[in-house]
Amino acid sequence: MTKEYFDAPLFIKEGAVNDVNLVETPFFYNNNGCPTYVKALPPYVEPLEPASSDPYIPIGREYEVIDAKTETPDPEHGEQTKLTLVANEVVYEPMWVTSSVAAAFGITLVQKGQGIRVSSPEDKLKQIDYEYGMFAGHRSPYQGTGYRLLGMVCTDLECHDFPHVFASIDPELPLVISVARYWPRFKKIFLADLWVPSGSALYIPPRSRAKGQEFVHLHGNRNSALACWRGIERSSIQTQTLLQVDGGYFHWFWNELPTIHPLLK
Numbered sequence: 001m002t003k004e005y006f007d008a009p010l011f012i013k014e015g016a017v018n019d020v021n022l023v024e025t026p027f028f029y030n031n032n033g034c035p036t037y038v039k040a041l042p043p044y045v046e047p048l049e050p051a052s053s054d055p056y057i058p059i060g061r062e063y064e065v066i067d068a069k070t071e072t073p074d075p076e077h078g079e080q081t082k083l084t085l086v087a088n089e090v091v092y093e094p095m096w097v098t099s100s101v102a103a104a105f106g107i108t109l110v111q112k113g114q115g116i117r118v119s120s121p122e123d124k125l126k127q128i129d130y131e132y133g134m135f136a137g138h139r140s141p142y143q144g145t146g147y148r149l150l151g152m153v154c155t156d157l158e159c160h161d162f163p164h165v166f167a168s169i170d171p172e173l174p175l176v177i178s179v180a181r182y183w184p185r186f187k188k189i190f191l192a193d194l195w196v197p198s199g200s201a202l203y204i205p206p207r208s209r210a211k212g213q214e215f216v217h218l219h220g221n222r223n224s225a226l227a228c229w230r231g232i233e234r235s236s237i238q239t240q241t242l243l244q245v246d247g248g249y250f251h252w253f254w255n256e257l258p259t260i261h262p263l264l265k
Contacts, residue, residue, distance in 0.1 A: 009149055010133030010236050020125045020242060022118055028165050028242070029115040033199030035127065035167040035240055041115040048116040050205055051103035055181065055215055059104040060190035061093040068184065078160070078250035079209075080142065083182075083189065090155055090191065091260040092178055097194040097202070105179040105192070106217035108203040110165075118242070119205050120163050126245045127165075132221075133236045134228035137261075142254050152258035155191075157218035159251050162244035164204040166221060168196040170237040176226035176261075177202060180218040182253065193226065195264050209251045218253055223261055230263050 025037040027047065041047055067084035095101055102109040110116055118125075137153040139145070157180050168175035175196040182189045196202060209216050225237045 009135040010131065011136045011139055011147065012133070013131040015129030015131065017129075018127045020127050022120055022123045022125065026117050027115050028110065028118050028201070028203060030110045030112050030199075030201055032112050033169070035165065035169065035201060037118075037127070038115075045113065045115050048108055048110065048114055050116070050119070050203070051099075051106060051108040053100065053103035055104075057104060058190060059101065060179070060181065060192035061091050063087055063090065063189050063191065065182070065187045065189050078252065080252045080254065082142075083155070083253055083255045085189070085255055085257060087257060089258050089260055090255060091262070092191045092193045094193045094195060094262045094264050096264060097196050097200070102194065102202060105181055105194075105219070106204070106207065107179065107194075107219070110201045110203055112199050116203050118163055118165070118203070120244070121206060122162055122244050122247065125162070125242055127240060127242050130224075130239050130241060131236050132224035132239060134225045136225060137223040139222075140254075140256075142252070143256065153223065153261070155253070155255040155257070155259055156222050157220045157253045159207045159209055159216060159218050160248055161206045161208040162248045163206050163242065164219070165201055165242035166196070166204070167201040167240040168198050169240050170198055172198070173225075173227040173234060173237045174198060175237065175239050176223055178220040178223055180253070182216045182218060183214070184216070185214065193223065193261055195227070208249055226261055226263070230265075
């Protein structure tokens with residue numbers, strides 16, 4: 001008798017890795033949905049200004065933060081802050097990304113035919129192809145659970161001193177990036193899922209938390225393949241990320257409550 005087994009669920013699979021030297025190619029150009037890094041933008045393309053918006057405009061689901069404990073378990077890589085929220089579960093408000101919505105979280109939306117100069121303290125970065133599985137969010141890197149598939153998705157957000165470009169390159173499905181604006185003094189955090197249509201990209205500048213900072217913009221891409229939960233045809237998506245592989249300073253923010261990520265139609 002033949003036994004049948006489920007395929008092992010895909011978390012995250014790394015593909016092609018390309019070097020990006022910001023001295024030689026300082027601009028990110030969204031060339032009709034194809035992420036490219038160029039010495040100069042085409043003469044008909046005016047570079048975008050990094051996003052700027054009123055941080056007091058409330059966007060996202062609001063939660064009260066009653067405690068924030070910061071540890072440095074690995075000083076070489078950064079800090080971890082565990083947030084305690086007044087909730088039984090944490091809902092991320094879903095929304096299709098627009099320039100103004102992205103700007104509310106310190107992010108610049110780069111649509112087809114647009115470009116922006118990339119800022120970074122480190123000139124040599126990597127552009128990496130990734131395949132994200134629909135279960136990638138069902139792993140917690142903070143609770144000693146290794147790479148086991150968990151029954152819930154925990155909050156997992158970060159900021160760091162190097163830039164990101166999250167490019168939505170899957171031809172069929174949008175990319176989903178989780179974001180937050182955290183106000184330590186007011187003990188508030190606003191959470192959302194940004195749905196990025198295929199062909200668009202998000203530019204996140206270097207951002208490290210400093211003492212006395214009024215608010216902190218955070219992001220996370222562990223739920224990139226959230227759109228796969230809308231049907232049975234796909235269980236993973238293709239995406240592309242600009243990042244610093246070696247070095248860089250991180251600050252992670254997490255919470256162990258189960259999260260809810262409503263789907264957009």
